[in-house]
Amino acid sequence: MNFVEGPFTHAVIVETDLQFSLPELGRACGVEVTLLESLVHEGVLTPHGDHPTQWRFEGSVLPRARTAARLLLDLELGVAGTALVLELLDEIDTLKSQLRRFRG
Amino acid sequence: MDFKDYYARLGLEKSATPDEIKRAYRKLARKYHPDVSKEPDAEAQFKEVAEAYEVLKDAERRAAYDTVGTQHGGQQDFRPPPGWNSGFEFSGNAGDGPDLDRSDFFEALFGRAAAGMRGAHRPAHAGGDDHHAKVTIDLMDSCRGGRRTISLQLPVRDAQGNLQLQSRQLDVNIPKGIRDGQHLRLKGMGGPGHGTGPAGDLYLEIHFAPHKLFRVDGRDIYIDLPVAPWEAALGASVTVPAPDGNVQLAVPAGSPSGRNLRLRGKGLPGTPPGDFYAVLSIALPPAGDDAAQAAYRALASSFEGFNPRAALEMTP
Numbered sequence: 001m002n003f004v005e006g007p008f009t010h011a012v013i014v015e016t017d018l019q020f021s022l023p024e025l026g027r028a029c030g031v032e033v034t035l036l037e038s039l040v041h042e043g044v045l046t047p048h049g050d051h052p053t054q055w056r057f058e059g060s061v062l063p064r065a066r067t068a069a070r071l072l073l074d075l076e077l078g079v080a081g082t083a084l085v086l087e088l089l090d091e092i093d094t095l096k097s098q099l100r101r102f103r104g
Numbered sequence: 105m106d107f108k109d110y111y112a113r114l115g116l117e118k119s120a121t122p123d124e125i126k127r128a129y130r131k132l133a134r135k136y137h138p139d140v141s142k143e144p145d146a147e148a149q150f151k152e153v154a155e156a157y158e159v160l161k162d163a164e165r166r167a168a169y170d171t172v173g174t175q176h177g178g179q180q181d182f183r184p185p186p187g188w189n190s191g192f193e194f195s196g197n198a199g200d201g202p203d204l205d206r207s208d209f210f211e212a213l214f215g216r217a218a219a220g221m222r223g224a225h226r227p228a229h230a231g232g233d234d235h236h237a238k239v240t241i242d243l244m245d246s247c248r249g250g251r252r253t254i255s256l257q258l259p260v261r262d263a264q265g266n267l268q269l270q271s272r273q274l275d276v277n278i279p280k281g282i283r284d285g286q287h288l289r290l291k292g293m294g295g296p297g298h299g300t301g302p303a304g305d306l307y308l309e310i311h312f313a314p315h316k317l318f319r320v321d322g323r324d325i326y327i328d329l330p331v332a333p334w335e336a337a338l339g340a341s342v343t344v345p346a347p348d349g350n351v352q353l354a355v356p357a358g359s360p361s362g363r364n365l366r367l368r369g370k371g372l373p374g375t376p377p378g379d380f381y382a383v384l385s386i387a388l389p390p391a392g393d394d395a396a397q398a399a400y401r402a403l404a405s406s407f408e409g410f411n412p413r414a415a416l417e418m419t420p
Contacts, residue, residue, distance in 0.1 A: 011276050014287035014307065028234045028307065062287060062307070066236075067139050074154065075133050075140075076126075085140065101321075 018059035022047075025057050031069045039068050042079040044086060107182035108209045110156035110169065118170070122161065129157035155210050165214060172213065182209065232295035232304035239308050241278060243315045243325075246372055247347040249280030254308070276308070281374035284312045284320055317345060323378025325371045330387040331355055346370055346380050353382055361386045 012018060026033040037052060039045045045065055047055035057065070064086065071082045111118050114128040136143060136150040143149060159165045206214075237256050245252055258272045276290065287307050294304030312320055319326040329344055339357035343350050346367065353365055363384045371378025391397050411417075 009274055009276050009290045009293060011279065011288040011290050011308070013279050013282055014289050016286075018289060027231065027304065030233065059287075063285075063309075070137070070139055074137055074150070076130060089139070 014059040014062055016059065020057040020059065020062070022052050022055045022057075025062070025065055028062060029066050029069045031073070035069060035072060036065065038079045039065070039072075039082070042083050044068055044079070044083045105182055105208045105212065107173075108152075108156070108207060109173075110159050113152055113156040114160065116160075120160075122163075125157065125160045129153065129161070133157075152207075155206055158206075159210070159214070169213065182212075229299035229301040230297070231301045232297040234304040234307060235294040236307045236309065238311060240311050240313050243312045243318055243320060244347065245278045246280070246282045246310075246312070249278055249373075252276055252278050274306075281323075281372050281377070282310055283322060283372060284310065286310050318347065320372070323372045323374060323376075324381060325378060326381045326383055328385055329353070329365070329382040330385050331359070333386055333388065336361070336384065336386050344382055351380075355384065359384055 020028065022033050022036060026036055029036070033052075036045065040047060040052075040055070045057060045061055045068070047057045049055045067089070068082050068086060071077050071085055072079070075085075077085065111120065114120075114125065114132065116124060116128050120128070132153045133150065135141060136146045136153055138147045138150060141150070159169050239254050239256070241252060241254075252275075254274050254276050256272045256274065257269045274290070274293065276288070279288075282288070287309050290306040290308065292303045293306035297303050317327055325347060327344065327346075329342070331340065331342065334340075335342065335355055336359045337357065339359075340355045342353055342355055344353045348370065351367060351370070353367070355365065359365075361384060365382045365384065367380040367382075369377045370380035389396065391400050
């Protein structure tokens with residue numbers, strides 16, 4: 001069965017046009033907000049604002065927050081371990097893109 | 105449906121202790137987790153490992169699974185015996201496992217509810233779940249922006265409760281200048297709300313289909329531009345296809361192979377817009393006939409002192 005939902009859907013670019021509150025980011029990642037709070041306290045995510053109720057996360061953190069949540073839950077890593085894995089994954093990404101540029 | 109041997113999936117004996125189960129899962133999860141794995145079918149493999157662990161780590165579920173396994177007796181085709189689980193009341197936190205689709209086998213044993221989202225209790229009128237999907241668009245869709253119809257595959261239950269893939273088509277405005285790897289949010293297009301709660305949102309991870317001429321790096325667009333040796337040596341004005349249509353490009357005299365010629369602001373649109381780069385490569389005309397070979401010989405005699413490998417020479 002096919003259906004087109006109409007008339008048409010307004011889409012916004014998450015990375016440039018959106019900010020998340022703590023509950024919004026929790027919903028977007030499919031996890032409890034306490035898990036995100038622990039990632040903030042570990043320095044994995046850096047929101048604007050002092051108190052969790054005032055926190056605003058840049059839209060660009062979404063992929064990182066989702067990856068962090070998956071690593072925490074699926075690999076049963078601690079928060080510090082998750083932070084370390086994320087940094088290593090970032091480094092691998094950087095090296096891979098340098099390698100691509102090097103190879104042309 | 106096939107009977108799933110969860111013990112075998114984790115490489116364990118049926119007598120495995122909870123510690124052994126945890127160890128086996130963690131080892132396989134590190135090997136197959138899609139975020140860290142280089143295995144080609146990591147996602148499918150991880151799904152199976154996670155499902156096996158979700159059953160075996162929970163004492164109640166494991167006991168139920170063992171009972172079924174004993175009755176089942178090793179045949180491949182599996183039907184759960186009617187009312188088989190009436191003796192069990194699962195108290196565990198239903199959805200505390202990874203957020204993945206479960207097999208039909210899992211759902212037949214532990215029900216659809218157990219295969220839901222991770223996280224604890226949901227209020228009666230909670231908002232719907234946010235959904236995520238990856239979609240591939242053309243580079244031109246980003247350069248021009250505008251409406252595109254996007255097809256998504258959506259797992260849906262039919263009247264018999266079987267899981268089927270339904271094709272869902274969405275008319276989406278692609279914002280001009282969206283980059284590869286960025287996400288779009290479509291408000292209210294995710295999972296339905298519970299009670300009077302609002303529907304969740306749909307997030308689309310955008311990727312560009314490979315283009316036959318252009319390469320994209322962030323906001324910048326690259327094209328390989330072959331030039332004749334005399335164009336590179338003497339300079340030339342050449343016509344180059346760019347995303348906005350053809351452009352005239354001045355190749356400076358004495359351009360080496362690999363030189364980047366930049367057209368500022370002609371990459372992906374945005375504030376600031378990206379740049380467009382033509383990467384020169386020198387194309388040799390074939391020395392197919394006598395005249396062509398004579399031309400190459402004349403070239404050689406005109407450049408007798410030229411050594412293309414001067415940089416390779418070792419100092420004595």
